[in-house]
Amino acid sequence: METNGDTSVKVVPVRHYGRWAGTFVALVVIAMVVHTMFSKVPVTSGRKICYLANGHKICTVALHWRFYWTEVGQYFTTSDVLHGLVITLELTVLAMVIGIGLGVVIAIMRLSHSRLMSTTAWTYTWFFRGTPVLVQLAFWFAIRDLYQNLTIGLPFLHVTFLNLNVNSITPFIAAVLALGTNEAAYFSEITRAGLIAIDEGQTEAATSIGMTRGQTLRLIILPQAMRVILPPTGNEVISMLKTSSLAMTIGVVELFGATTNISAANFETMPLLIVASIWYLIVTTILSIGQYYLERHYAKGALRTPPPTPLQRIRRDVRGILAKFRLRPKQIAMIS
Amino acid sequence: MVEARGVVKSYAGIEVLKGVDLTVTRGEVTCLIGPSGSGKSTLLRCINHLEKHDAGELRVDGALVGYEARGHKLHELNDKQICAERAKIGMVFQRFNLFQHLTVLENVTVGQVKVKGSSDEAAKAMARKLLARVGLDDKEKNYPSQLSGGQQQRVAIARALAMEPKLMLFDEPTSALDPELVGDVLEVMKDLARSGMTMIVVTHEMNFAREVANTVYFLDSGVIEESGDPRSVLVNPTSVRLQSFLSKVL
Numbered sequence: 243m244e245t246n247g248d249t250s251v252k253v254v255p256v257r258h259y260g261r262w263a264g265t266f267v268a269l270v271v272i273a274m275v276v277h278t279m280f281s282k283v284p285v286t287s288g289r290k291i292c293y294l295a296n297g298h299k300i301c302t303v304a305l306h307w308r309f310y311w312t313e314v315g316q317y318f319t320t321s322d323v324l325h326g327l328v329i330t331l332e333l334t335v336l337a338m339v340i341g342i343g344l345g346v347v348i349a350i351m352r353l354s355h356s357r358l359m360s361t362t363a364w365t366y367t368w369f370f371r372g373t374p375v376l377v378q379l380a381f382w383f384a385i386r387d388l389y390q391n392l393t394i395g396l397p398f399l400h401v402t403f404l405n406l407n408v409n410s411i412t413p414f415i416a417a418v419l420a421l422g423t424n425e426a427a428y429f430s431e432i433t434r435a436g437l438i439a440i441d442e443g444q445t446e447a448a449t450s451i452g453m454t455r456g457q458t459l460r461l462i463i464l465p466q467a468m469r470v471i472l473p474p475t476g477n478e479v480i481s482m483l484k485t486s487s488l489a490m491t492i493g494v495v496e497l498f499g500a501t502t503n504i505s506a507a508n509f510e511t512m513p514l515l516i517v518a519s520i521w522y523l524i525v526t527t528i529l530s531i532g533q534y535y536l537e538r539h540y541a542k543g544a545l546r547t548p549p550p551t552p553l554q555r556i557r558r559d560v561r562g563i564l565a566k567f568r569l570r571p572k573q574i575a576m577i578s
Numbered sequence: 579m580v581e582a583r584g585v586v587k588s589y590a591g592i593e594v595l596k597g598v599d600l601t602v603t604r605g606e607v608t609c610l611i612g613p614s615g616s617g618k619s620t621l622l623r624c625i626n627h628l629e630k631h632d633a634g635e636l637r638v639d640g641a642l643v644g645y646e647a648r649g650h651k652l653h654e655l656n657d658k659q660i661c662a663e664r665a666k667i668g669m670v671f672q673r674f675n676l677f678q679h680l681t682v683l684e685n686v687t688v689g690q691v692k693v694k695g696s697s698d699e700a701a702k703a704m705a706r707k708l709l710a711r712v713g714l715d716d717k718e719k720n721y722p723s724q725l726s727g728g729q730q731q732r733v734a735i736a737r738a739l740a741m742e743p744k745l746m747l748f749d750e751p752t753s754a755l756d757p758e759l760v761g762d763v764l765e766v767m768k769d770l771a772r773s774g775m776t777m778i779v780v781t782h783e784m785n786f787a788r789e790v791a792n793t794v795y796f797l798d799s800g801v802i803e804e805s806g807d808p809r810s811v812l813v814n815p816t817s818v819r820l821q822s823f824l825s826k827v828l
Contacts, residue, residue, distance in 0.1 A: 441675070443671060443673050443674075443675035444675060444677065446669075446671065447669075447671060447676070447734075447737075448677070449628060449661075449664065450626060450628065450667075450668070450669035450738070451664075451665060451668075451688075451689035451693060451737065451738065451740075451741050452661045452664050452665025452694075453661065453689070453692065453693055454657055454658060457692055461688065461692060462677055466678055469679075540679075544678060544679070544723065
């Protein structure tokens with residue numbers, strides 16, 4: 243190559259024609275979505291709006307937002323909707339607490355050396371994963387057909403630890419029990435995966451400095467397993483938030499139940515569906531952000547450099563885009 | 579310090595140790611050499627009760643490992659008692675096995691605080707002293723993944739020493755290291771030997787064995803083929819097996 247005594251030459255970057263075409267298509271689709279979301283259409287009643295202009299009466303068909311933003315705004319923070327939202331959050335939190343607590347116990351049982359324990363744990367998971375959660379909800383709701391009193395005690399010995407009148411199981415409690423026991427089955431599998439992902443050497447090292455099995459699990463294995471357990475757990479929480487809407491079928495007035503009740507009375511189905519959807523989206527967004535920071539916390543030691551926070555990432559992306567639009571500085575490569 | 583008489587251990591019907599006798603005196607360095615699969619590591623793990631031997635007698639500091647003689651019966655010790663016994667025996671692994679989620683300092687303090695019941699400050703002071711001894715006092719805030727293999731192994735030694743063990747077991751401590759990192763780890767071990775620590779070292783480093791060991795045991799297929807002073811065992815081996823083994827590794 244002729245360099246005319248100059249050791250630098252211009253470098254022509256690769257042209258990504260496919261990527262450019264894809265970007266264009268994506269832009270068009272985004273524009274279409276934004277346009278339709280914020281467009282107005284004539285009201286179905288055909289109601290007209292008339293006004294005077296220069297002494298002439300002009301009439302046009304009234305318009306409304308295609309996505310009923312006005313109505314959505316009206317219903318968004320009504321007390322019924324907010325109350326439903328609180329019930330949804332309560333259901334989610336309580337069911338996850340039961341699910342995580344019971345799930346960890348079942349996972350540890352599953353890994354026990356006792357054959358009976360591990361089989362019991364396996365059977366639990368088999369049963370609760372093997373039937374639809376909607377059926378389980380109905381089951382807990384109808385439990386009074388099976389038992390009049392729920393008694394926890396020793397069989398054949400007439401020893402009772404806890405006696406619960408089934409009539410005191412409200413739809414809310416039934417839903418918490420159904421969602422929680424079902425979640426425990428899934429969460430036990432997540433925990434088990436996390437526990438067996440940790441190298442056996444960690445257990446051996448902990449054992450060799452004299453830690454008991456409990457200490458090893460609590461101080462060494464579980465904190466490291468968290469890294470494996472957390473991402474699917476975030477998924478489970480978000481999934482639970484949405485699954486809790488099934489509780490509506492047994493009469494729990496949670497978020498979806500509340501919006502359904504309103505639309506059943508005034509037939510404004512679509513605005514209220516949108517209200518419910520936006521609330522679900524808001525909560526899942528907050529949960530995702532929380533999950534990100536939790537994961538970052540438990541990644542300590544596993545990665546040489548921790549991943550950037552979302553803020554850092556946004557800043558980096560913006561800088562990248564700006565750099566793209568700026569005139570490309572003459573790229574120089576040294577020819578050796 | 580360690581007395582083994584006819585120790586037998588099998589995995590799934592295969593005898594890995596076929597009646598091993600071994601004597602380790604306090605303050606001495608003992609090296610176990612032999613081809614892989616000969617049972618060296620298993621013997622080490624039996625001494626630490628990470629594995630339970632099937633037959634024979636194994637005593638550490640006069641006490642039976644894992645059992646207590648009461649009258650004419652041997653009572654198996656429970657989890658807690660075994661842990662207390664084990665805490666007095668330090669172990670260093672081939673793959674370091676540092677706690678990945680803890681910093682270097684925390685790796686060395688966690689056992690002191692949680693097992694020995696030391697205070698936080700005392701544990702930290704002890705850990706800093708030990709890290710200085712292995713030449714890593716500037717790395718206490720790092721995580722294991724940020725260290726080289728040789729550095730990790732030296733932290734692992736400090737972690738074991740923090741429990742103030744009366745006996746240190748090394749399971750091929752330099753086998754997973756890049757050649758240029760082996761020296762630092764061996765230097766720390768030599769320093770430890772000079773300080774009078776009783777050590778049992780499974781190793782392939784024949785120079786280390788010759789230089790530091792008081793006694794060398796050559797294991798092959800679960801039996802001790804030859805043992806004695808390294809200068810005679812390694813220089814003038816009598817058994818054919820050891821002769822062929824040495825000709826391969828030296």
